[in-house]
Amino acid sequence: MNTSFQFNTTKSIISEPGSLRKIVDICQKLQINKPLVVTDQGIVSCGLLDKLLSELSSHKDVPVSHKLTVSVYDQVVADPQEEIIFRALAQAKTDNNDGVIGFGGGSSMDTAKVVAVLMKSFQTLNEIYGVDQAEGGRLPLILIPTTAGTGSEVTPIAIVTTGKTTKAGILSPLLLPDVALLDAELTLGLPPMVTAATGIDSMVHAIEAYTSKIKKNPYSDMLAKEALRLLSENIEVVCQDGNNVDARQNMLLGACLAGQAFANAPVAAVHALAYPLGGHFHIPHGLSNSLVLPHVMRFNKTHAASLYSELAPYISRTINTEQSEQSITDELIFYIEGLIKRLLLPRTLKEMKIEKAQLPMLAKDAMLQTRLLINNPKDVSYANVLAIYQAAYGA
Ligand SMILES: NC(=O)c1ccc[n+]([C@@H]2O[C@H](COP(=O)([O-])OP(=O)(O)OC[C@H]3O[C@@H](n4cnc5c(N)ncnc54)[C@H](O)[C@@H]3O)[C@@H](O)[C@H]2O)c1
């Protein structure tokens, strides 16, 4: 057991259906008078932005002098490019905002995080990429996830698309918000496909945190197990009945716990192989993970069977744990493949219209994700990555 480690997370987490109603209160406590809400058009068109704006303008018990002046940047896109950050930042400067609310999935929350930092910085975006490059402070920051997926509300990470197919990460404790607000009522309308893909993303965060080679630690282990219990028990329920508030809250909490786990014990080969799929083919992040997950686990089995078999009972109570670690792992991988099938997610790269001839290019790109590959329980070569993509390609 590794007892030498660091563990950082979001200072305040509020988990409760309907907790959006506390938003004015939270703004007041953080001394935010002019918040910038950062979100995307999907959130606007399903009416969620209106719900937030209506809460922000409800000033019950709030003296007139404390009324909020709210601005909105609603042009975030999936996998946001630098341009999106610059536009949101320009608006925050024009409107002289004194706080930022990230409202949406990982894309909106990541944009909000970077804007909050750059508003208080003399550095450029380019200067803060990488680990611990951001200096100074940030504006007060509230993150409200509307997907149960990335866990961005508790990670010191923001991912920005920097080129046509490339992404860069900013890693800094400054990116942890002051408050994360988990309100399942905001996720009720999430379509089954997005629910399934983002839910698998969270499960991968927990699995990869638990097998993380360098920074694995007792807190992350605990969080990963409880995250997997919550996510596995509820993912099929919410895909069948999106309006089940309790199951939706469990998913949000599971995603948050998994986020806390991987923020401190980072993800590995599943994410390294998923990123090029997103970069080249615009496959959503969760689905990219789902497409390679069973194949990476099969590859890792020689080095991670003992850890996978510890996780097995948290993922399914039907797996026979009275057998060898290798056999438990085989059963676990089989179970996960069945789960992905039951969730009706595409299962092969072929189905995603990727050409076999493109696999070497993907493998080359995945090998560039050294920040992630060093965390994998088993060393990964170019030939290994290519073989995993070939297995994921399908017959
Ligand atoms: N910061 C981190 O730690 C971290 C970790 C993993 C991934 N990421 C990044 O997060 C992004 C992916 O985030 P994501 O998977 O949450 O997707 P997303 O934010 O891109 O959103 C996906 C789509 O779902 C819609 N949507 C969101 N909530 C909805 C709701 N409640 N009802 C209806 N529609 C809704 C959005 O409008 C959008 O169209 C990527 O940019 C990825 O690189 C960040």
Ligand SMILES: [Fe+2]
């Ligand atoms: Fe992820």
